[in-house]
Amino acid sequence: MKIPIEIILLACLFTCEMASAGSDEGDASAGASWHARYKLGAGDLLNLGMYGHPELSGGQIAVQPDGNVTFLQANVQAEGLSIDELRTKIESALEQFYKHPRVIVSPAELHSKKYFVIAPSGSGAYTMDRPLTILDALARSRREGNENTNGGTGNFADLSRATLIRRGKRVPVNIEALLLKGDLRQNIELEPNDYIYIASGGGDEVYVLGEVLLPGIQSAASPLSVIGAITARGGFSKAAYRQRVLVVRGSLSNPRTFVINTNATLKGRSPDFVLEPRDIVFVGARPWHFAEDLTDMAVSAYLTGSVSAWTGSRVSPLIQ
Secondary structure (H helix, E strand, O other): OEEEHHHHHHHHHHHHHHHHOOOOOOOHHHOOOHHHHOOOOOOOEEEEEEOOEHHHOOEEEEOOOOOEEEEOOEEEEOOOOOHHHHHHHHHHHHOOOOOOOOEEEEEEEOOOOEEEEEOOOOOEEEEOOOOOEHHHHHHHHHHHOOOOOOOOHHHEEEEEEEEEEEOOEEEOOOHHHHHHHOOHHHOOEOOOOOEEEEEEOOOOEEEEEEOEOOOEEEEOOOOOEHHHHHHHOOOEOOOOOOOOEEEEEOOOOOOEEEEEOHHHHHOOOOOOOEOOOOOEEEEOOOOOOOHHHHHHHHHHHHHHHHHHHHHHHHHHHHOO
16 A cells, blocks of 8 residues: 555654553563663763762763773773673773772663664664664654655555564564554564664566566566566576466565466466566575465565665664
């Protein structure tokens, strides 16, 4: 479904108000636990001092890009440690210079954890300085988005393909139901390095992925068939399994699938399959029998390609 981005934002704001009003429908049990024991990382700012020695206060000290923190004579690795673990480590390093040192460590600003939003309304990498839900993240991306589009097809979003990606895999959450139906059970908490992906609803294009020479997006402004799309992307690779090419259509959470025998098509034994805009054509590398076996691979390739293309050009300097 193609939805004007303005309608989505209104729905988001309305649903945010419902959530902040104290609804108990949010699935808190599905939330992340990263903040329960925060692990320090490069870019975090800390207040450091020595108990009983105000003259030795270090003020705000940053965790350096190499993960180290320097305080007085101590230079220790802080990356991956909790505040308590870092305090203990610094005290241990200072024991040869001070008698029973008691170090004060408190967070000043937390910058090392990030999440990413890829959406027509605004895409970017955002600091995760507190627990955030999907609605929090989308509202923030609209306020602070550094790639807001002005007019054109970018003002439409295809919510049927909206998804949350965590550690390279889809999280089973229905963002369309969250934004359009106010289903707060879908408003789960984010984890560091999560991607919220909302596809653009504009443009007549299909995605040709898997064992083709030039995987990527192909224009479908005029009628385009499976064979035509694969040919336009350089043709099959040597590893391609041509007897069963998968076409995925519609919502990513409940897609329709079609299996095409391109060998039979090329030999004139069956008609070519006509594609629709936003179809995913996936060519596997080995024999398979059930579409379900390959659908997840096809969707993962589509999401990975979309995220990688955006990340490579815009976010890679921000990711370690």
